[in-house]
Amino acid sequence: MFGSPANRANAYAQVAVETGVSTADPHKLILMLFDGALLQVRTAGISMQSGDIPAKGMAISKAIEIIINGLKVSLDTEAGGELADRLSALYDYMSERLLYANLHNNPAALKEVSELIVTLREAWASISDQAQSVAA
Secondary structure, three states, X not given: OOOOHHHHHHHHHHHHHHHHHHHOOHHHHHHHHHHHHHHHHHHHHHHHHHOOHHHHHHXXXXXXXXXXXXXXXXXXXXXXXXXXXXXXXXXXXXXXXXXXXXHHOOHHHHHHHHHHHHHHXXXXXXXXXXXXXXXX
């Protein structure tokens, strides 16, 4: 009646994500973008190891989409100045490395991007934590 357990689980996960997005503050939304990009890069790595080329390509495409059309477009170049410009260039670099990883089945490039995302996420989380403690 309600489909397979996997379909029900996916529907529940989609509702959870949509609810999280609709109630998140801007700092939380950026963290969610980092988490989504990281998930897709890790999915690409697993797919690469197992030889699932279509899944690898799809995960890398999603990661690039999140990085370019989520993280990069959210940069405020006027307020962020040089830092925003450097982050923009880093997001472009990450996308290029993901394309390279896809074309050459290169797990090292995926690992490099994954590490960059983790570092940026940690920095963003600490900024968010500091902002919340100042506001309190």
